[in-house]
Amino acid sequence: MSPAKVALGRRLFYDPRLSGNATQSCSSCHQQARAFTDGRAQAIGSTGQIHPRSAMSLANVAFSATLTWTDPSVRSLERQAAVPMRNRHPVEMGLTGHEREVLARIQHVPLYGELFREAFPGSRSPITFEHIQKAIASFERTILSGDSAYDRFVWSDDRSTMSDSSRRGMALFFSERLLCSRCHSGFTFSGPAVWQGGPRAAPGFADNGLAMHAAGRSLTRETPRKTESGLSRVPTLRNIAMTGPYMHDGRFASLGDVIDHYARGGVSRSTRSPLVAGFSLTQQEKQDLVAFLESLTDADFLADPRLSDPWQADDPSCPPGLPRTKAPKIRTKG
Numbered sequence: 637m638s639p640a641k642v643a644l645g646r647r648l649f650y651d652p653r654l655s656g657n658a659t660q661s662c663s664s665c666h667q668q669a670r671a672f673t674d675g676r677a678q679a680i681g682s683t684g685q686i687h688p689r690s691a692m693s694l695a696n697v698a699f700s701a702t703l704t705w706t707d708p709s710v711r712s713l714e715r716q717a718a719v720p721m722r723n724r725h726p727v728e729m730g731l732t733g734h735e736r737e738v739l740a741r742i743q744h745v746p747l748y749g750e751l752f753r754e755a756f757p758g759s760r761s762p763i764t765f766e767h768i769q770k771a772i773a774s775f776e777r778t779i780l781s782g783d784s785a786y787d788r789f790v791w792s793d794d795r796s797t798m799s800d801s802s803r804r805g806m807a808l809f810f811s812e813r814l815l816c817s818r819c820h821s822g823f824t825f826s827g828p829a830v831w832q833g834g835p836r837a838a839p840g841f842a843d844n845g846l847a848m849h850a851a852g853r854s855l856t857r858e859t860p861r862k863t864e865s866g867l868s869r870v871p872t873l874r875n876i877a878m879t880g881p882y883m884h885d886g887r888f889a890s891l892g893d894v895i896d897h898y899a900r901g902g903v904s905r906s907t908r909s910p911l912v913a914g915f916s917l918t919q920q921e922k923q924d925l926v927a928f929l930e931s932l933t934d935a936d937f938l939a940d941p942r943l944s945d946p947w948q949a950d951d952p953s954c955p956p957g958l959p960r961t962k963a964p965k966i967r968t969k970g
Contacts (some may be wrong), residue, residue, distance in 0.1 A: 637774050640755040643946075645775030647751065648768055650945045651959050653684045653739075653741040654721065656730030662720070662772065665691040665728075668943055672779060672877035677886025681727040688726070690886045695874045695937065698777040699829040702839035705884050707866050711839070713773035718765075739763060740860060745959075781874050781937040782823070786928075798931050805928025813913045819844075825873035825932065841867040845902015845912040846883060866907040877930045878938065891926045 638750050650655055652661040660682035666672040672694035677686040689705050702708045703716040720728035732739055742748050743763050752762035786806070787798040798806070809816045819842055822829050827840030841868035868884050883887040886894055888897065901914030917925070941949070947959040 637775065638755065640751070641771050641774035642778055642928040644748075644751040644755045645771035645773065646943075646946055647748070647959075648772050649775050649948055653745075653959065654729060654731070656732070656734035656738065657682055658741065662729075663945065665720075666694050668940075668945075669878075669938055671695050671781070671878045671938065673879045675880075679728075681782045682730045683727045685726045687728075688727075690905050692869075692871055692882070693875065693879050694776060694779045695781040695872055695934075696824045697779060699824050699831055700826070701828040701830050701837040701926070703871060707824050708839040709839065712778050714764075714769045717772045717776075721765075721769075735765070739765070742768075761783055769921075779943060779961060781934040783936050784874070784934045785931040787934075789931075799927060801924045802927040802931040803920075805924035805926065806931075808917075808925050809928050810914050814915055814925075815913075818911050819870045819909070820873050827870045840870040842870055842909045842911075843905070843907040845897070845904070845908045846887070866905065874932050875930060875934055875937065877933050892922065893930055895922055895925055 649662045652658050652664070654661060664682075665674045665679050667674055674691045677690060677759065679689065679691045681687065692705065697703070697713065701711065703713065703915045704719065708721065721731040723729075748763065751766060756762040756767050759767070772824075773866045785802070788794045788797040789803075810812055819827060819840065821827050828837035829835050845868075876882075877891065878934075880886075880889065882890070882891070888894050896919070898912060899915055899917055902908060902912050902959055937943075
């Protein structure tokens with residue numbers, strides 16, 4: 637990590653030149669105003685292909701024990717950055733087969749020459765895909781959210797930040813009656829977290845009782861072990877009010893729909909988590925639980941200029957995510 641790597645990674649994150657057909661950037665599926673999701677039920681790749689799963693939030697992704705819906709082996713942001721760039725089934729950014737063309741695009745931007753040299757000093761050929769992945773990962777580690785009404789209530793003891801309804805919902809969320817916090821645990825509200833010098837954490841996967849689509853394709857982990865069919869990663873609940881539609885395939889339009897699913901207990905099968913056993917709620921309790929989930933929204937995070945599109949900041953007339961051909965030289969040291 638370095639300020640220079642973060643500055644470079646931010647540029648690359650918002651640059652569609654990094655996709656095979658130069659139409660899609662990382663930010664196309666991970667938009668800041670939506671807590672770095674895209675508002676779609678299922679993501680759409682650069683070639684228009686609809687994906688079986690939705691784009692996950694990148695809030696606090698630096699602490700994630702694993703980084704995809706179904707593959708527990710992807711545990712570093714550097715490795716994950718290569719997945720959307722090179723995936724062919726489905727196509728995401730569609731870089732495979734266009735490597736030379738994409739590098740040439742990056743090399744022809746004067747600003748990038750300067751930024752790569754500052755981020756990777758001493759490298760004879762700093763503009764490489766390995767360095768691109770490292771820079772994007774560095775920027776992603778700065779996508780941090782932790783200043784919601786809930787956080788101010790808990791850590792600053794500011795009783796005014798949460799309504800009576802959201803406080804009642806918080807009690808329900810952490811109760812043994814609903815068991816929500818058993819899966820959505822920890823400061824990330826997504827289960828096990830990792831950090832530099834911290835203990836090794838096993839990735840959190842669970843079968844939450846969803847009816848499977850396409851013969852289980854959308855929820856089957858990439859493993860031959862049949863007993864693991866139906867498992868998917870537990871996503872963060874931070875900024876959850878901004879990241880609908882919900883579930884891995886966006887099948888639920890509202891938080892109320894999600895609560896109704898868990899109240900019913902989902903589809904019974906051998907792999908379903910014993911924590912998804914169903915419960916009863918009054919209408920007021922349901923409203924309280926939704927109010928608590930809404931209290932996890934971090935408004936400053938959603939508008940933090942340090943996480944925004946730098947190309948747009950250079951030239952407000954330029955559409956978001958569409959870099960100018962000749963960007964000005966900007967110093968990043970200091």
